[in-house]
Amino acid sequence: MKINFIDRIKAGLDWRYKKLQESIKLMHAKLWRASLKETKFIGITGSVGKTTTKDLAVSVLKKCGKTKGNALSLNYLIDIAKAITELPRNVRFVVLEIATSGPGTIDDRVQLCRPDIAAMIVIGRDHIKKFGSMEAIAEEKAKLISALPETGTAVLNRDDPLIRNVAAKTKAQKLWFGRSEDADLRLLEATSNYPETLVLKLSYEGRYYTCKTGVYGTHLAVPVLAAIGIGLAAGLSIEDAIVGVANARPTTGRMQIVTDIEDVTFLRDDYKAPHWTLQTVLDFMANAKAERKVAIIGTLSDYSLSASKLYPKVARKLREVADLVVFVGPHALRALKARNGEDDIGLQGFTQIRDAHRFLEKELRQGDLVILKGSNRADHLVRLILARQQHVGCWIANCGKNRFCDRCEFIEGNGVVDTQVCLPAETDIDLSTTASSPYLIVGLGNPGTAYDDTPHNMGAAVLDRLAQSLGNDKEWVDVPEGKILQANIEKSDVILFKPGAMINHCGSMVDALRRRMSIHPQKIIVAHDDIDLPLSEVRLKYSGSDSGHKGLRSIFSALGNDGFMTRVRVGVHTSNNMDHDSRAIVLKRFSEDDSSLVNAGLEKSSSLIRDALNARG
Missing domain, CATH: 3.40.50.1470 (Peptidyl-tRNA hydrolase)
Structure with a gap:
């Protein structure tokens, strides 16, 4: 009992010390943010597409000055603070994705960012249980738009009815994008038939443009339009903004192409998998050109049906566009209800990812197009790619870490189990000195x-x-x-x-x-x-x-x-x-x-x- 009591005191002190350190970092970030008088801050929010939009916007804005964005998908308050404190004084544009994890959680992030330009992408069902309705989600995310000064610009998706209602919450200028006829930056056509990348036909101020991108999937037209809109709001010409988008490449884990040494092409969309976004996978696979199409599905989120009904339903839809469908994770066997009989091998299910790897190691062949769709924190599906080209010793299911496995020190399986949340890649080792480094x-x-x-x-x-x-x-x-x-x-x-x-x-x-x-x-x-x-x-x-x-x-x-x-x-x-x-x-x-x-x-x-x-x- 004595040891336990001491441990509890130590844990309490550690927690208080951590909170103190975070408070100091936040104070430092606020002071540094206030000192960057010549820097334009851009905030991006929405239910999906924030990271891709952020990375595309960084590529666009680099055309006219030094530009930084927050790393990966690190968009919590302390992540934003860290990104701000690391900014050089000569940075011209800073692009930050602003997320919310529950009612009121966006407030401090918005106050820290204090955007000059803000974009709202799409409102979906993420965190629907916490908010109760999509309208409530839109209200929370609209706080970023409300924070704009009158001299600022709101870049808004005209096709989303919940976002249209946001316009009244700001006196800032508005730049609308979308397919709607009254959009300022109007999408006329979007095509992405793999292996071709996404190509958009646009109209802006009475002229027509073709925008060739380096990303895949017609659903990424929204992040592309938002990034171009941000560029226009920042003063770029549409021609320069289109060039910036063309130079950008897919964000890691978001419709990212990876080809292994056996010429199997993987399309990684494995960061998160809300059920309401699955249609984008179906559309992409239907239009893709490949010798064989394979879909690997991990853990889905944000759905209303029971898992026993959802997974077979998803399996049937996927089989309409893929030659082989493989489910991985705790609900994988539920999907097998969609089999047509005992000899139906076109649908497979594995509760353990290592078993899925053993099957795919023998099954996949040259010319295959394989899409990975799952929730990284729960599945870590990227191991199915890594294990084809290096030793993977860690096959832990649902380890709780939200970093990709190729950036994890435990990928080789050294027997150490860390229950803490993964740190950003930049904090893995002490880089304060280079003297002893080879x-x-x-x-x-x-x-x-x-x-x-x-x-x-x-x-x-x-x-x-x-x-x-x-x-x-x-x-x-x-x-x-x-x-x-x-x-x-x-x-x-x-x-x-x-x-x-x-x-x-x-x-x-x-x-x-x-x-x-x-x-x-x-x-x-x-x-x-x-x-x-x-x-x-x-x-x-x-x-x-x-x-x-x-x-x-x-x-x-x-x-x-x-x-x-x-x-x-x-x-x-x-x-x-x-x-x-x-x-x-x-x-x-x-x-x-x-x-x-x-x-x-x-x-x-x-x-x-x-x-x-x-x-x-």
């Missing part, structure tokens, strides 16, 4: 001998050349993220790393190894092919855009570093490939005539890396 030198390329001697594998070839120069006693070691070789170069501890994922999706592997080895993000050097440089030419670059290189884009996205990373650009352009498309160029083997230039480029790259390490001391 350098991580990443060589980009596709794994497998089939890609050897191709331009796309020049980054990995640079690392092989470095390894050869270190002597025969140094060997590559297989790790869950790929292959590594530890060494000392120019008096610096380094880890040479060849990711085990395809080059266009290597970012998660780089980030996972970086975290596991406690490597500071500023001590990463990436060697990669560059089609804009002639073969044998090499350049060192310390920051900048990805220039269309999808491997770099994947790394920048995973690390969230806006391109501030040292990279060695290895030229692969020759006179023989200048008339071909980029994919054909980078995947075609070098000719014998190119060998001397290839060797020259590898030697220059190795020397450049050594020079960079020597300069940093």
